[in-house]
Amino acid sequence: MLAAYHIVSGNLVFLGSALLVTIELNVASIALALLLGTMMGLGRVYGGRWLDQGLGFIIDVVRSIPILVIMVWVFFGLPLLLGLQNFPAFVAGVLALGIHSGAYIAEIVRGGLGSVRRGQMQAALALGMSWPQAIGRVILPQAAIRMMPPLSTRIVRNIKDSVLASTIAVQELFWAANLLEGETAKPFPIYTTLMVFYFIAIVSIARMLDRAYVRVAARGAA
């Protein structure tokens, strides 16, 4: 305990900036994943048969490759393919996590949209709404509430997966912990403290998302 206290208090600024990177990494990648997932999910449901099959294949491909492999491929391979110089690790981390979580979110969005009864769309169209209006104002708001529980699972998973960005030298919390472990050779206080930190953070975020869902759940009931 004392050793952990000394290591944390002696490196407050360093750990603070690493925590900030972890937060930025997660906010950016979850935002990207939600954007990609919503677009792909809408494309699969309303884009016709060919788009559905094409997107379905892309989503299955992304879901079949481990996130670590996607991460190293995006960081080391993509710049070579595109001829980029000085590709920042942070951007690679955001892209890899965003694409990976996005593929899973696309399936959640598809399931959510599919769960809204057909009559809702027909009623909206009969009232003179255009397709985008009907989707944006009638279908998505109902589907969004039902998508919340699996979405929170995915967000939590994204946070847990984000420690893998340390392998491509994104200077986030786990990277910082490894560096401190290398300097001090005290794995016990460092990794245990980080473990407790992640446990508390993840359980709190999961509870928070759960409570948000309970508050609106009734409005999404079929």
Add this chain to the structure above:
Amino acid sequence: MFYWPAFFDAFPALLPGLAVTLELTVLVMPCALVVALMLALARLYAPPLIGKCATAWVEFWRATPLLLQLYWLYYVLPSETSIQLPAFATVAFGLVCNVSAFLSENFRAGIASIRPGQRHAGLALGMSEAQAFFRIVVPQAWSRVLPETASMWVELFKETSLVSTLAVTDLTFQALALRTTNYRTLEVLTALALSYLVLAYPQAKFCDWLYRRQRIRE
């Protein structure tokens, strides 16, 4: 730009790693199934104190990053205790703990979803508790937990890639090692991604089929 011979040459070099990846997956899954069942039973039927401990254990493994768990076992255990395990055994142990925690949630929900009347009817027919559980509850719960369990298998197959960071010579490790010797990064990493894809894609499709089949039956 993309040098095809290096891409094709990468596959034979990755093969020994694939053996380790499969070995790890095949070894971890049965152990995790047994542990998960025990955890689920403890949470459903054991005295409250034991049930609470099982819940806390499961929550811990579910709410922390796997990579951190593996690092903790790999670095802290040998430095703080007299337990000295080879890297392979350490990561296998970590994966069993992690996977069994997720599986136990699935088992618990599956068993709890079978109405108590089923068990009561079994008992009323003169079955023992064990008989009612294994002959009435388990067969019904089985079809409900099967799709999720199969998904967990695919998940585990992919998660084993994390062991490469702890010098276990799996598929990912071999690719990252090959990359540093032949400098054909793009070709080697693409071959790596394709290897996982070819192996995991049919498994994922099989899981989708299991989910669809279950939806029709219920």
